[in-house]
Amino acid sequence: MSAEATSDRMSEVSKKFGISPEDYMLPARHMINLLNPDGSLRPESEQGTEPGHEYPLPSPARLMEAYAALVTGRRVNDQNSALVRQGRMAVYPSSHGQEACQIAAALCLEENDWLFPTYRDTVAVLTKGVAPMEVMTSFRGEWHCGYDPKAYKCAPMSTPLTTQLLHAVGVAHAAKLRGENTVVVAMCGDGATSEGDFHEALNFAAVFNLPVIFFVQNNKYAISVPLSHQSAAPSLAHKAVGYGMAGERVDGNDLMALMAIMTRAVRMAREGNGPLLIEAHTYRMQAHTNADDDKRYREDSEVQAWIAKDPVTRMKAYLDDAGLLTDQVVAKIAEDAEAVAKTLRDGMNQDANTDPRELFEHVYSTKSTQLAEQQAMLADELDREEA
């Protein structure tokens, strides 16, 4: 796409909102936030914050669906952390505190839309529909990816930072060439925005005008390095304008705001308006992983302050006030979350039983002579062990 075409597209979009292209592309002056920390609706929420940055409130049914997923997500994080302590899993990067981001990223997509997650996005992957034990195959140390990415339209959880953003761009480009109406959400953290592939992915997506939503979970730390040492930009969302796409800042602990902003972003992308960058402000409540000691780089008071902004209690308060959470509904949601946790406990308590001979099966489409020889050697070792 030429610079002129990009500019035409921007003019069209900005006309739609009655604002200049620059105002459309620049994030709203304030972070998009619909619910107060106590769960009350902010007075300006109904109208949005500024022209061009107006968001429809999600329907009660939609919010209930999202809340149920949120409760399950929190339960899954807690269960997995417990399983690590019990020695059932080597490592688990918890997204405790970030669950609202995870739910919104996955729930706003349709079945044929793709999700590109990172290693911390277990809850998003579950919400996309991947079976719980298939999600955990990797953390269990059994195989690097335990699910069929094509079947779920969910890429393997990427350990290398930011590289998967380019794959998201490629999936979107292939879909566009074939005339398929696919939207792709590519997830990454604040640290990932410093990597070179972040630049290349955003630039490619904008130049080719692709329906990709870059969803940045700014949880304030890349292991120990704080955001202030990661970027000197006014905000991570501001980076979007440099590529010719719109950027938005949203309260990443406000599920309602996330659902509203993501729903609009998906619609915009699907209508051919090109990529968008969304920066969700949230906080990693626990250490990077169990191998990390977060007391070395942040004060406990800082962590405690974020408890007041917890996405689960905030959403619960709103739905309670709205009279949507009857005892029966609360019990059902808790029961469903517990069922997922039980699946994880039961699955993790079983011994892994992958056949080591399979190591050689998925290197190439056809096994080379050399790999067949090495496979036979291992098989022989195993046979002698058993004998």
Add this chain to the structure above:
Amino acid sequence: MTATTSRVNPNVSAATARAAAKAASENQPVTFGKALNTALADGLVADESVVIFGEDVGTLGGVFRITDGLTARFGAERCFDTPLAESGIVGMAVGMAINGMRPVIEMQFDAFAYPAFEQVASHVAKMRNRTQGKLSLPMVIRIPYAGGVGGVEHHCDSSEGYYAHTPGLKVFTPSCVEDAYLMLREAIDSDDPVVFFEPKKLYWSKEQVDLEQLAQEYEAKKSAPTEGRARIARAGSDATLITYGPSVSTAMEAAKMAAEEGINLEVIDVRSIVPFDDEAVCASVRKTGRAIVVAEAQGFASVASEIVARVQERCFHSLAAPVLRVTGFDIPYPAPTLEKFHLPSAERILDAVDQLQWEA
């Protein structure tokens, strides 16, 4: 000429014109570059999921003109330019391959591919494995490589060792016009990612090859697959030169000079570095009892080292002398006026032949 005749005499049938054009093409030698260009075009015709992209491959037709005319013939959706970003090109290809396409991408020059190495090593090579075979990445990464063309810094690296060392990748490098066509067609059709190394110094080399016939043979699968198959470039009985890509012509030159001294060298062109043809290589060494591995890349921890080790392990009792290497020195690729001192020459190969412990 044919066109002019047709205009003057409208009675000349189209079939006659085609026959004349074919006869003319049969008489015309074909360049290595043209064979690659034809393979790309035929690949685009054969499978609509094939797409070609990279920097300068569209309107310009590639800096070496290997993609010349493809955008005009197939449209900008099938052959297109990207922003200048190697990691972006490879990473986007990964996504397109995940979503059902067969990308054929160009890295323009060997050392320009290094920014994309993370994508290649972490994702291209591993996607099939990490997903237990659920996702395959049928893609070709074309890398013009090696020296002998007076290139400036970062334009002459022999980087095949990095890729050959990475499980999950196939690594091909043709050394003749026929292979340029056949191996690129095979690479495009492969269900695995192929790093396809094109020796730059061969782009303008010409041979008498009938590309149309070659295409028909390929379509009918009459020709033997080149993947995992070494080629006997010259049959001989006294010693084996094992080599590939740009060094094949140097080895052939050395063999010709040795023949004048009464030594009959066999030259094996490895063709497909990964997968590797142990059988053909070892059969030759067992026959001759002596072997030298020739490659442009620096010798330390190289493809050449690997071949030497494999031959020693498998043919030890057939060997009359240690297996030697003639490679580039263990230095960064030198500036153009000095490259002739670095590159393995026919003379250097013959010096090694002299060391093969011949009986008096």
